[in-house]
Structure formats: C-alpha cells, structure tokens
Amino acid sequence: xxxxxxxxxxxxxxTRQAILEAARExxxxxxxxxxxxRDVARDVGVDAALISRYFGSKEDLFLSVLDSCKNGRDLMxxxxxxxxQRLATEVVYGEAARCEADPTGEKMRGLLILLRSIxxxxxxxxxxxxxxxxxxxxxxQWIGGEDAAVRARLASGLIMxxxxxxxxxxxxxxxxxxxxxxxxxxxxxxxxxxxxx
Amino acid sequence: xxxxxxxxxxxxxxTRQAILEAARExxxxxxxxxxxxRDVARDVGVDAALISRYFGSKEDLFLSVLDSCKNGRDLMxxxxxxxxQRLATEVVYGEAARCEADPTGEKMRGLLILLRSIxxxxxxxxxxxxxxxxxxxxxxQWIGGEDAAVRARLASGLIMxxxxxxxxxxxxxxxxxxxxxxxxxxxxxxxxxxxxx
DNA sequence: TGGCCTTGTCATCAGGCGTTGACAAGCGTC
DNA sequence: GACGCTTGTCAACGCCTGATGACAAGGCCA
Numbered sequence: 001x002x003x004x005x006x007x008x009x010x011x012x013x014x015t016r017q018a019i020l021e022a023a024r025e026x027x028x029x030x031x032x033x034x035x036x037x038r039d040v041a042r043d044v045g046v047d048a049a050l051i052s053r054y055f056g057s058k059e060d061l062f063l064s065v066l067d068s069c070k071n072g073r074d075l076m077x078x079x080x081x082x083x084x085q086r087l088a089t090e091v092v093y094g095e096a097a098r099c100e101a102d103p104t105g106e107k108m109r110g111l112l113i114l115l116r117s118i119x120x121x122x123x124x125x126x127x128x129x130x131x132x133x134x135x136x137x138x139x140x141q142w143i144g145g146e147d148a149a150v151r152a153r154l155a156s157g158l159i160m161x162x163x164x165x166x167x168x169x170x171x172x173x174x175x176x177x178x179x180x181x182x183x184x185x186x187x188x189x190x191x192x193x194x195x196x197x
Numbered sequence: 198x199x200x201x202x203x204x205x206x207x208x209x210x211x212t213r214q215a216i217l218e219a220a221r222e223x224x225x226x227x228x229x230x231x232x233x234x235r236d237v238a239r240d241v242g243v244d245a246a247l248i249s250r251y252f253g254s255k256e257d258l259f260l261s262v263l264d265s266c267k268n269g270r271d272l273m274x275x276x277x278x279x280x281x282q283r284l285a286t287e288v289v290y291g292e293a294a295r296c297e298a299d300p301t302g303e304k305m306r307g308l309l310i311l312l313r314s315i316x317x318x319x320x321x322x323x324x325x326x327x328x329x330x331x332x333x334x335x336x337x338q339w340i341g342g343e344d345a346a347v348r349a350r351l352a353s354g355l356i357m358x359x360x361x362x363x364x365x366x367x368x369x370x371x372x373x374x375x376x377x378x379x380x381x382x383x384x385x386x387x388x389x390x391x392x393x394x
Numbered sequence: 395t396g397g398c399c400t401t402g403t404c405a406t407c408a409g410g411c412g413t414t415g416a417c418a419a420g421c422g423t424c
Numbered sequence: 425g426a427c428g429c430t431t432g433t434c435a436a437c438g439c440c441t442g443a444t445g446a447c448a449a450g451g452c453c454a
Contacts, residue, residue, distance in 0.1 A: 010401050010450055031316035033230045037442060047403050052443060116316045118361060119228035131365050149372060150380045153362055154387060158351075161358020164315060165350055168328050175346060183347045190351060190391060194383075207420060207431055234412060244433050249413055 008045060016054050018044045023051075024065045027113045032062060032123035062117075063126060069110035072135035076142045084192030091162045092172065092184040108163070111135060115163055143195050155194045162187060205242060213251050215241045220248075221262045224310045229259060229320035259314075260323060266307035269332035273339045281389030288359045289369065289381040305360070308332060312360055340392050352391045359384060 008015065022043035026035045037058060041048040055061040078086060090108055114131050117123040140152040166172060172180055205212065219240035223232045234255060238245040252258040275283060287305055311328050314320040337349040363369060369377055 008402085012401065015401080030318055031228075031230070033228070034316075034318045036440085038440095048442085049404080049444080050402060053402090058442065115361075118364070119231075119313045119316055121227055121231045128365055128367075136366070147376070147379055147383075150376050150383060153366070153369065153372075153380055154355075154359070154383055157358035157362045157384075158355050158387075159358065160361055161354035161356065162351070164312075164357055164361070165354045168315070168325055169333070169350070170325075172350065175350075179344070179347050182344055183350055186344075186347060186351055186391075187354075190355075190387060193390075194387060205432085209431065212431080233410085235410095245412085246414075246434080247432060250432090255412065 012054075015044070015046065015050070019046065019051055019054060019061075020064060020068055023061055024068060024109070024113070027062065027065050027116065028109060030116065032117035032120040037061075059122070059126065062123060066110060066113065066126070066130050066134075069113065070107050071138070072110065073138045073142075074107045075111075075135075076139065080195075081192075083195060084188040084190070087159055087191055088162075088184045088188035091159060091166060092180055092187065111160070112163065115160060115167075145197070147197065151194055151197060155191055158187070158191055158194065209251075212241070212243065212247070216243065216248055216251060216258075217261060217265055220258055221265060221306070221310070224259065224262050224313065225306060227313065229314035229317040234258075256319070256323065259320060263307060263310065263323070263327050263331075266310065267304050269307065269335045270339075271304045272308075272332075273336065277392075278389075280392060281385040281387070284356055284388055285359075285381045285385035288356060288363060289377055289384065308357070309360060312357060312364075342394070344394065348391055348394060352388060355384070355388055355391065 019040060023035070023040045026040055026043070037048045037051050040061075041051055051061060055064055075087065075090075076083065094108060110130075114127050114135075117127055120127075136152060136156060139156055140148050143152050143155070172183065175183060216237060220232070220237045223237055223240070234245045234248050237258075238248055248258060252261055272284065272287075273280065291305060307327075311324050311332075314324055317324075333349055333353060336353055337345050340349050340352070369380065372380060
C-alpha cells in the first residue's frame with residue numbers, strides 16, 4: 001500500500017535533523033534495546049538504511065541524540081535557593097517524563113534518556129560516561145564546598161529515583177492532586193536540604 | 198569439545214532449583230532483555246530447551262525468580278528508628294548491588310532485579326506490578342499515619358535512586374572510604390527524615 | 395538535453411532470540 | 425531383561441535486529 005502523502009523534499013540536513021528528533025523521542029520513551037532503527041525510520045518516513053548512512057551505527061545515533069540534548073548544567077541555572085523547588089516541580093509535574101515538546105521538560109530530557117537505557121549492557125558505557133560528565137560532575141562543581149561529591153550523589157540519587165518512581169507509578173496517578181502538591185513540597189525541601197548540607 | 202565433568206544427576210527438583218538460582222543471578226546483573234535463555238542454561242550446564250519445559254516462557258521464569266526473592270517487607274523488619282541507617286548501609290556498602298550470596302544483600306535482591314529491568318518494555322508490566330505490590334504498598338502501610346503514601350514515594354525514590362547511582366558509578370568507587378562513610382550517614386539521616394515526616 | 399553528484403530505496407546478509415517437537419539416555423518396576 | 429516414564433539433548437523454526445552494497449530517482453550545472 002502506497003501512502004499518497006507528499007514525498008519528503010530532498011534535503012539532507014532537514015532529513016538528518018528529522019531523524020535526530022525522531023530518535024530523541026524514541027530513546028526518551030523506550031530503552032536503547034527497545035528502540036529499533038526501523039521504528040525511527042518509519043517515524044520520519046524514510047528507509048532505515050539512511051540512518052546508517054547519516055549516523056553510522058546505532059550507538060553513534062544514540063550519542064548524537066545525547067549530544068543534542070540540553071546539558072545537565074541547565075538544571076542548575078537559576079536561584080540556588082529555589083533549586084529544590086524547581087527540580088521537584090519538574091519531576092512531579094513536568095511533562096518531561098512524557099517527553100513532550102514543552103520547554104519545561106526540555107531540561108530533563110537528557111537525564112530521562114539516560115534513565116531509560118540504564119540496565120542495557122550495550123549502552124552502559126555511554127550511559128555511565130554521559131551521566132558522570134553531564135550530570136554528576138557539573139552538579140558536584142555547582143554544589144561546591146565541603147562534601148560536595150557526597151551531597152551531589154545524594155541529590156542526584158533522589159532526583160533519579162523520583163523520576164523512576166514516576167515512571168513506575170504512571171506519573172503518580174494513584175495520588176490525589178493535593179497529595180501530589182505535598183509530594184512536590186516535601187521533595188523540594190528534602191532536595192534543598194541535601195544540597196545545602 | 199566435551200567437558201569431562203561429572204554429568205548432572207537426574208533430579209528434576211534440583212535442576213529446576215539450579216535454573217532458578219542461575220536466572221536470579223543473571224536477572225540481578227543484567228536487564229530482562231539482556232538475559233538470554235541460553236546464558237542461563239549454560240550457567241547451569243543444561244540445555245536451554247529444558248528451561249522452557251520447566252518454567253514455560255521467559256516471562257514466567259522472570260516471575261518465578263521474583264517470587265523466589267525476599268519480599269519488600271523484609272527491608273522493614275527491625276527497629277523503626279534505625280530504618281534509615283540500615284537501608285543506607287545496605288545501599289552504600291551492601292554487596293547486594295553486586296548480587297553476591299551474602300545474607301546482607303539478600304533483602305535488596307528483589308528490588309535490584311526490578312531496577313535492572315526498568316526500561317524494558319517487555320518486562321514493564323511485571324516490573325510495575327511487582328514494585329507496587331512488593332515494595333511501595335508495604336512501605337506505605339509500614340510508614341502509616343499522615344501522608345504515608347507521599348512519604349513512601351519519597352523514601353523509595355531515594356533508595357532506588359541511590360541504588361542506581363551506585364551502579365552508574367561502579368559502587369561509588371570515586372569516593373574515598375571516608376566519603377563513603379559520610380554518604381552513608383547523610384543518606385541515613387535523609388531517609389529517616391523522610392519516613393518520620 | 396545530457397551528464398553527474400546527491401539523496402533515498404530495496405533486497406539481502408549474518409547473527410541472535412525464544413520456543414518447539416522429535417529423539418536419546420537414565421532409571422525404577424514388573 | 426524389557427517396558428515405560430522421567431529427564432535431558434539436539435536440530436530446527438520463525439522472527440527480528442543492525443548493517444551493507446547495489447540500484448533508482450531527484451535536481452543542479454554545463
């Protein structure tokens with residue numbers, strides 16, 4: 001069956017970009033292993049072979065996607081006293097966990113992609129390296145002062161764990177709206193306590 | 198090449214048990230997708246077809262492994278005032294994260310298996326259900342009182358996130374022994390604060 | 395209009411997966 | 425000793441994956 005849609009204009013840059021965005025969405029919603037080249041290609045309306053030509057291997061595509069995401073530093077920009085509140089809001093309410101295109105979720109996307117593919121042995125090296133370079137190290141530096149490394153581990157642990165808990169519980173759907181608010185507030189307070197020491 | 202080891206004595210129960218233990222170890226070290234029936238079979242020294250006969254499908258094997266693990270309630274037995282300290286020790290020092298056979302790590306194993314296979318769409322249903330039935334719900338009930346559900350989400354989030362951070366950083370190998378101690382203490386305090394309210 | 399580089403498609407490959415049904419070997423029982 | 429049930433092996437199936445090289449078609453330039 002041939003779909004009667006307009007053919008994609010021949011534009012390598014645009015196509016490459018479209019592939020990158022489709023892949024980003026896929027890697028945000030599924031693990032490295034579960035994302036297929038053919039799936040991404042279908043999303044774009046292109047043959048899977050083209051991805052190999054433009055990006056090389058699947059791992060290279062994954063790397064390109066991670067590079068195209070916002071850096072972990074973006075999570076820290078803003079008033080330091082609001083860090084807990086900002087991050088808690090992002091995790092509890094952010095549509096980030098659903099990978100929509102809202103500017104709010106944008107900042108979490110890189111981290112969420114990493115969390116999705118945790119556990120995949122094929123992606124482990126890349127995930128470990130990126131998590132450290134892009135998140136742990138900047139966070140440690142940003143926290144600064146005594147025991148910065150230790151506090152960074154704790155803060156990132158809470159953030160990652162809550163992001164995962166969100167996935168495990170379908171976006172905290174079992175909680176009432178009021179409970180979600182208290183979850184946000186408690187998490188904000190705990191997180192702020194961890195980075196303030 | 199035929200290995201000249203003694204043939205496995207014909208004992209269905211023992212073989213079934215050996216398969217279950219090998220699978221438990223595998224699922225503890227790799228994700229659902231990365232664990233192959235042939236790998237498990239090789240560990241036991243048996244043909245992969247036998248696993249299908251004894252356990253049915255791969256998903257059934259995964260379920261059997263989860264059933265064979267200690268329940269989340271075991272994490273809560275003991276003095277409530279020590280909960281944070283116990284769990285933090287388990288996460289920071291426990292060889293649990295390496296899935297060895299020490300009695301200490303035993304209690305975390307079920308949770309670690311779930312965390313390993315988070316992100317696998319094939320195992321998602323089982324993981325979600327088990328995480329809720331075995332961990333979140335008992336923890337919520339155990340915490341009790343006001344906002345128990347909210348506090349359980351936070352506590353389990355911190356535990357899960359730190360367990361994942363442990364994997365991501367090769368068992369906190371970048372930290373000195375002294376820093377690990379402080380990490381344990383800070384985590385214990387934070388965790389205790391979350392469940393006490 | 396004819397050549398030619400670029401862009402995209404197609405068929406195909408080798409390899410891995412979980413699963414299946416037919417077959418071999420052990421072992422107790424009559 | 426022969427039967428028959430249990431336990432385990434083997435070869436194969438169908439399916440899916442990422443990757444490759446040959447080929448078709450668009451579009452610019454002379």
